[in-house]
Amino acid sequence: MGIIRVNEIYYSIQGEGNAIGQPTVFLRLFACDLRCSWCDTMYAVEGTDFKEMPHEEILSEISKYNCKNVCITGGEPLIQRKELVPFSEKLIKEGYFIVLETSGHKKPPEVFTGPSCLISMDCKCPSSGMEKRMDFTLFEQLGAKDQLKFVIKDSTDYEYAKSILEEHNIGCSLIFQTVYGEDITWLAESVLRDKLNNVRVLPQLHKIIWGEKKGV
Numbered sequence: 001m002g003i004i005r006v007n008e009i010y011y012s013i014q015g016e017g018n019a020i021g022q023p024t025v026f027l028r029l030f031a032c033d034l035r036c037s038w039c040d041t042m043y044a045v046e047g048t049d050f051k052e053m054p055h056e057e058i059l060s061e062i063s064k065y066n067c068k069n070v071c072i073t074g075g076e077p078l079i080q081r082k083e084l085v086p087f088s089e090k091l092i093k094e095g096y097f098i099v100l101e102t103s104g105h106k107k108p109p110e111v112f113t114g115p116s117c118l119i120s121m122d123c124k125c126p127s128s129g130m131e132k133r134m135d136f137t138l139f140e141q142l143g144a145k146d147q148l149k150f151v152i153k154d155s156t157d158y159e160y161a162k163s164i165l166e167e168h169n170i171g172c173s174l175i176f177q178t179v180y181g182e183d184i185t186w187l188a189e190s191v192l193r194d195k196l197n198n199v200r201v202l203p204q205l206h207k208i209i210w211g212e213k214k215g216v
């Protein structure tokens with residue numbers, strides 16, 4: 001029986017990316033091999049705050065919310081790739097739509113490339129301290145239905161994100177999102193000034209609604 005390390009399961013509003021505002025069940029998996037300086041989910045990165053759950057128990061927990069949108073997040077979900085693939089196949093078979101949140105350093109398995117999934121990949125910019133871990137070839141493999149998200153703290157991050165877009169052939173949706181608490185006005189104005197017309201500037205909606213809390 002497949003076992004997955006789960007940090008939390010909860011029902012909330014999708015706060016990021018193209019599905020922003022949509023009611024969603026969040027499945028937060030435990031552990032991450034990156035250490036971003038501004039990580040807001042360290043409780044799912046290290047420590048002991050996880051439960052080892054069989055697939056059927058997770059499915060049953062998710063089904064209680066009567067919502068077919070599931071966001072698999074972390075931590076870094078692809079650390080548990082071996083178990084996550086058959087589990088995600090079960091979710092898709094039961095009619096769920098999956099958003100997979102992952103960092104740009106692990107190749108998403110094929111199951112997430114189909115029409116029932118959206119890959120939401122992060123490009124870690126210099127303020128994270130993790131930019132050297134990124135694999136830019138993964139960005140170029142994202143499909144039109146997917147999204148690449150740059151979490152931007154300052155002008156160094158912004159210029160870095162711009163250079164990635166100039167240097168790589170990326171065909172998915174592009175999101176520029178501020179680190180929580182940073183000014184979004186300069187980011188919006190910079191995108192307009194530079195005419196980055198294929199970029200979407202977004203806040204983290206759930207934090208505007210509820211603040212920086214666990215489980216929302």
Ligand code: SF4
Nearest residue numbers: 032034035036039075
């Ligand atoms: S990849 Fe995500 S979970 Fe991992 S350290 Fe960075 S922000 Fe935190």
